[in-house]
Amino acid sequence: METEFITITEYCVNYDIEPSFIVSLEESGIIIFTIIGEEKYIHQEQFSELDKYIHLHYDLHINIEGIDAIRHLLLKVNQMQEEIRELHKKLHLHE
Structure with missing residues (x-):
């Protein structure tokens, strides 16, 4: 069975990155840790x-x-793409 969680230390060792980078992402609200x-x-x-x-x-x-x-910009682009898809659906209903 594959585990759903990995410790920060294990992740950093596996990917050869600094733990401070991961902590900075969490402090900025970009990722969320599970305690x-x-x-x-x-x-x-x-x-x-x-x-x-x-x-x-x-x-x-x-x-x-x-x-x-x-x-943030990528989230906005994704939201706009979804809105465009919804508008296309509505447009096709009225044709």
């Missing part, structure tokens, strides 16, 4: 998002504030 007992964990549903943030930070040298801005 079990005394330990903080990352849920597997956040792994794909974390991969994007790691790429932005380590490969493209974008700081936490920039990552948050990019994340």
Whole structure:
């Protein structure tokens, strides 16, 4: 059975990143830790998002504030795309 959570330490060792980066993402509200007992964990549903943030930070040298801005803009784009899809559906109903 695959576990749904991984500790911050395990994640950082596996992906060779600084724990302070993950903590900064959490402090900025970009990711959310799950606390079990005394330990903080990352849920597997956040792994794909974390991969994007790691790429932005380590490969493209974008700081936490920039990552948050990019994340916000991408959420807006997704919302607008959904709104466009809904408007297309309504338009086709009236044709």
